[in-house]
Amino acid sequence: MPSCQDVYITGVGKFLPGEPVTNADMAAYIGCISKRSSTLGSAILRKNGIKHRFYALDPKGGYRYTNAAMAANAIHNALKHARCQPEQVDLLAASTTQGDYLVPGFASSVHAELGIPPLAIFSFQSVCASSLMAVKNAWLNVKIGESQLAVASGSEFASRWFRPAVYQPFYDQDAKPDPQIEFLRWTLSDGAGAVVLEPHPKPDGVSLRIDWIQLKSFADRFPPCMYAGAKSNTGADDLGWGLYESPQAAYEAGAIALKQDFEVLYAMFPIWVGYYLELLEKYDLDPNAIDYFLPHYSSHSLGEEMKRLLRRTGAMIAEEKWCNNLECYGNTGTASIFIMLEELVQQHPLQPGQRILCFVPESGRCIAAFMHLTVV
Amino acid sequence: MQTQPRLQSNVTQAQRVLRQLTMVWADFESRLLKVPIVARAMQQQLRLADYLTLISDHYQQVVEGSGWISRAASSITAPYLDQRSVFIRHAATEHLDYQMLEKSYLASGGQPAELISARKNIGSEALSAWMYHRASQPNPFDLLGAMFIIEGLGKRFAQTFANALDENPLITDPDQLEFYRYHAAHDEDHLQELEDLLTSSILDITGMDEAIVRTAKVTARLYLLQLEELGHY
Structure with a gap:
């Protein structure tokens, strides 16, 4: 059993797709179910306090990035911040609520997008807390000496779920607006973030x-x-x-x-x-x-x-x-x-x-x- | 091996007891959703007969509430006479609460006389026996843990029930829900009363801090048991 060592976050990175989208412009990206649904949306926005968000969907109905591509971009940004070479990463712990495919695991897609040599990978699928499941896995692996340079990421492509066609026919323009559905439509959006973990602090700058x-x-x-x-x-x-x-x-x-x-x-x-x-x-x-x-x-x-x-x-x-x-x-x-x-x-x-x-x-x-x- | 952050925390003994009571409460409060009567209420699956059973079984606990608090008051001796006054006042505040349940029972089509002759369910038997047992010990301030739990769980239970039954077609007369609405909305600051008692020298009694938390745990389990055993006599 190797002895345990302290572990440091030496790099942080984020990736937000496209441009900031204001509350007024949301419908251009996620579409409009009905006027009544949008009225309920305004009430939800007043409550959640969100002013801007980012969408991987584009206003023409296409998309700009896959979930895995957003994760890979955030990881590359974190590695730049840590001044580490991507090729030296030996462990990837990727988390998301729902990957691009149903099968195989999400970390495989992120690895492929990263374009780096073979390494240990771990896929974590939950909702928000999968982020810290991934960090905990990376942390423990570095702590016991199994990894020397680990990355953990969290990424979401939530807007896919919110296009009107995903709900029809059970929920369409004639349906009574349902807070159980609308709350998430007006609250969740897309983006990715990542951290780099090492068994020593960065030579200069802040480490955690x-x-x-x-x-x-x-x-x-x-x-x-x-x-x-x-x-x-x-x-x-x-x-x-x-x-x-x-x-x-x-x-x-x-x-x-x-x-x-x-x-x-x-x-x-x-x-x-x-x-x-x-x-x-x-x-x-x-x-x-x-x-x-x-x-x-x-x-x-x-x-x-x-x-x-x-x-x-x-x-x-x-x-x-x-x-x-x-x-x-x-x-x-x-x-x-x-x-x-x-x-x-x-x-x-x-x-x-x-x-x-x-x-x-x-x-x-x-x-x-x-x-x-x-x-x- | 890394060092864990060990800080000099300025937590008072009363705050620490209150934290532990909050943890016990939170654990049991979240288990309420698994209790059949609550789960069925939330799924709009209740019939009027279920509601009458609920009131009848709950009535037995409410009637005994001021009973065991009075018993506890009589077990308190000098130098804790100020604290005894608080127990006596508390019993007096609650001693007629059962009348609200009688009113709800009547409004729901039951006869209040049935409530008086009804038996405790097997869970209420255990809860009641436990409360009177503790209340009979000398200076039973561990019952503060029981009060925290019963008021906390009672309030949450009432809230869940009042909300769940609000849209239920079987509720047509506001009197039917009066007890639960009252307890859901009534925000008397019992927490302040409890905090005052906790800082009034009772924690100087050896082992009292642990006893309060333990009594809270047992009481919480028995409170849920009473709800799980609804209609079982």
Whole structure:
């Protein structure tokens, strides 16, 4: 058993396709289902606070990049930032919600796009939290000496799901607008991010030591919440798409579309807070000693009840330390935490010894993931 | 081997207990969704008869609430007489809550007399026996853990139920839901009361911090058991 060593993030990179798209221009890319659907969309945009996002779709109905190409671009940017040669990467951990193909695994496509020699690869498919599953895999491999230069990526091509034809015929211009469907249409967008991991800090510039990564699933108690591939998340309609007579039949029943169950989502907040408290205790962390809190989340959605509980228990991280770039980049799912880290490193004057806490909750079927970093 | 970040955290003993209580609550609160009556309510699968059973079984717990709090008050001795007053006031605040359930039961087509003669379900038996057992110990401040859980789970349960039944065609009269609506909306600051008690020297009693959390865990499990055993006598 090799001895464990410290692991550092020595490079960060992001890739956002095309140009920033304003709220008013969204329909040019993802299309329009109905006037009523767009009215509901405006209300959702007021709530989620997103002003710009990026789409890999182009306004002519084509696409600019595949999901794997976006991931590869972000990884190349991260390697440039670390000043590492792509040919020397020996491990790739790629995460996404849904790759370009159903089969084979996503990391194979990303490897092919990267154009680098054979290496170890790992595909992670979940929703937002797959990002930290990938980083944890890369981290542990470098830590035990299995890898000397690892990259982890998160990328999303969400806009594919939001074109009107993906929903018809079960949800068309005559349908009553359904918040379970519209919320994601007006919230998710495309992009990619990546980090480079090495067993030593960069000779110059900022590196981030990974102190710990913790992740827990609560699927034992929650039904699917953000899901695609079933008509409904409960009862007889929860049949998976592949068990329909044909993909066509699954599509017509509405089993393909991406949906979000809000009632289940709101029920997840306490368990995320509970897990955060568990980790504060486990690592004896002082919330006041955290310099930057990067939640894939906004403090507004936490609600007053949870905030009060956090303040009472001395566990609240002051809101001025919350860094979130939802407003300019939209919600890019598994790419979000990488994009936030990239911005933090490139735009903030980080000082050695500063502590960063990343938080990635996943509503898919309830996962919470945390990563603690120290600036060196 | 890397060093883990070990910081000098300024967490008070009361805050630490409150954190642990929050973790216990969050764990059990999320398990509510798996309880059959809640899962069925959320899928709009309830009949009026299910609702009457729910009220009847819940009634047994609500009736006993001020009973065990009073018992606990009588087990508190000097130098904790100020704390005893808080328990007495708490019992007094809740001692007529069962009347709201009687009203809902009547509005839903049941006869309140049936509630009085009904038995506890087998889960409520365990919960009630446990509460009176703890309340009979000298200075049973570990029951603060039970109060935190019962109020927390009760509020969330009421909220889930009030929401789920809002669109249910079997609910036609607002009185039918009064108890659950009241408890979902009623935001009396019990947390403040609990925090005040936790900082009032009771944590100086040896082992009290652990006892509070343990009593919370047992109570949370038995609270869910009572809901799981709905209609089983």
